[in-house]
Amino acid sequence: MDSMERVGSQLRPPRAQDLNVLACRRCTKVWPNGTTQCARCGAKLSARRDKSLQRVWAFWIVGLICYIPANMYPMLRTRTLFQTQEDTIVGGAVELIHHHAYGIAAIILIASVLIPVGKFMAVVFLALSVQNKGPKVGNHQRHRML
Ligand SMILES: [Zn+2]
Secondary structure, rough: OOOOOOEEEEHHHHHHHHOEEEOOOOOOOEEEEEOOOOOOOOEEOOOOOOOHHHHHHHHHHHHHHHHHHHHHOEEEEOOOOOEEEEEOHHHHHHHHOOOHHHHHHHHHHHHHHHHHHHHHHHHHHHHHHHHHOOOOOOOHHHHHOO
């Protein structure tokens, strides 16, 4: 408990930065800060991942590019004796509501629409707060939100 640091009203363990060390991402061996290459496995060492925010935005954009067509194109095809009907995810959920399957429709809407949209919004919120372009959120509070 001696190494714990008080942040606000809570204790937190020290960060690697506080202890002036960094860890190898490949083999997890800890080295003094400033070491450039892991002597155990040969990996390049760095305290932070290079261009991590650019990676976040790149993955966010790719996710959005995949999410939009996934909700625009039919995902469900229903064939009966006389007709074939195609529905998107939301259209299929609406169809289920018409057949009084409210629980299944709610699960589909929550899992396919609300949760992904919420995740997109959370990533934007967190990335902007890290870039200091959005809401002011402390590191500890941002970490707790994850
Ligand atoms: Zn290593």
